[in-house]
Amino acid sequence: MFPPIMSNIPWRSGEPNNNGGTENYGLVTYNGGVIDVYKDIAGYGSSSLAVICQFAPQKWTYTQRGHGRFAVPAVLIAQMNVSIVSCLYQCHISVFCISLAFNPTTSDCQIYAVSPEDPRFSGNVIADNTYEWHIRDGMEY
Numbered sequence: 001m002f003p004p005i006m007s008n009i010p011w012r013s014g015e016p017n018n019n020g021g022t023e024n025y026g027l028v029t030y031n032g033g034v035i036d037v038y039k040d041i042a043g044y045g046s047s048s049l050a051v052i053c054q055f056a057p058q059k060w061t062y063t064q065r066g067h068g069r070f071a072v073p074a075v076l077i078a079q080m081n082v083s084i085v086s087c088l089y090q091c092h093i094s095v096f097c098i099s100l101a102f103n104p105t106t107s108d109c110q111i112y113a114v115s116p117e118d119p120r121f122s123g124n125v126i127a128d129n130t131y132e133w134h135i136r137d138g139m140e141y
Helices: 084-093
Strands: 025-029 033-037 049-051 062-067 076-081 099-103 108-112 132-136
Touching (some): 076 084
């Protein structure tokens, strides 16, 4: 479904063979190359194996929802003076970013590891109309 990981790790001789249509996972073997395997890798015994992981491209969007910022620095990932586009990008490339506060007048960008909508952290929010909240859509807390 997703673009393949391009790699120069060769397939082991005779692989992929899909063993009757039952092998739909891939592993890298020590000094052996890539092999296709069953879902249950327990049958491969004491072989030295590494799992191949591939992640879907990030397609998150960010919705501006309200105004304010966090009062506690413990939830702050980064703070910088940049444009809103750069601020959103910095949040996007951080797997820990859940929300951000941006001041369009001063270009102050504050990236947070939590959401102001999370009841566990909403008590740490400062109401500040100069900062726009942007929350990563689809993030659960």
